[in-house]
Amino acid sequence: MTTSNDLIEFHSISQLKFRYVRALDTHDWELMERCLTEDAFAWFSGGKFKQQGRRQIVAFLRELIPASLVSSHIVVHPELTLTGSSTAKGIWRMQDIIYFIEPNPVFAHGNIEGGEEMTGAAYYHEEYEKSGDEWQISSIGFVRIFEVIERKRARAHIDLTVEPARGMRR
Numbered sequence: 001m002t003t004s005n006d007l008i009e010f011h012s013i014s015q016l017k018f019r020y021v022r023a024l025d026t027h028d029w030e031l032m033e034r035c036l037t038e039d040a041f042a043w044f045s046g047g048k049f050k051q052q053g054r055r056q057i058v059a060f061l062r063e064l065i066p067a068s069l070v071s072s073h074i075v076v077h078p079e080l081t082l083t084g085s086s087t088a089k090g091i092w093r094m095q096d097i098i099y100f101i102e103p104n105p106v107f108a109h110g111n112i113e114g115g116e117e118m119t120g121a122a123y124y125h126e127e128y129e130k131s132g133d134e135w136q137i138s139s140i141g142f143v144r145i146f147e148v149i150e151r152k153r154a155r156a157h158i159d160l161t162v163e164p165a166r167g168m169r170r
Contacts, residue, residue: 115152
């Protein structure tokens with residue numbers, strides 16, 4: 001049976017996930033580091049890219065998501081389970097829109113020349129650890145449902161404006 005304390009923990013984990021997505025979309029790499037345990041494990045693109053350790057994960061994301069990549073990630077429908085007094089796991093439905101302003105040789109599918117838009121959906125599968133009062137992500141990965149890449153030539157009459165603050169009030 002779910003208790004009121006469980007609901008408080010679920011809320012805290014949800015806040016952590018929302019901070020993670022904000023860090024991703026705003027390129028706030030310091031915030032991203034605070035979302036991950038020191039020994040966190042990440043497996044992105046269904047396991048194609050694997051990284052062990054907070055610093056390695058953030059370094060990989062910085063390379064994958066340069067300033068010339070603009071993204072919007074939305075996470076919904078959390079299925080959260082407490083697995084112990086300081087551990088939990090979760091599954092989140094994710095939808096993303098990504099604009100590639102310049103070529104991106106690191107992106108999983110390659111052949112990104114700049115000017116593409118990618119829209120997709122996936123499920124994140126995560127594990128969490130609580131230290132003191134704070135939850136952090138100890139394992140994170142996603143499996144795609146689908147993704148669509150619209151090439152530049154199909155987008156010839158579309159203008160993209162990127163605000164320098166990327167949604168952050170400064």
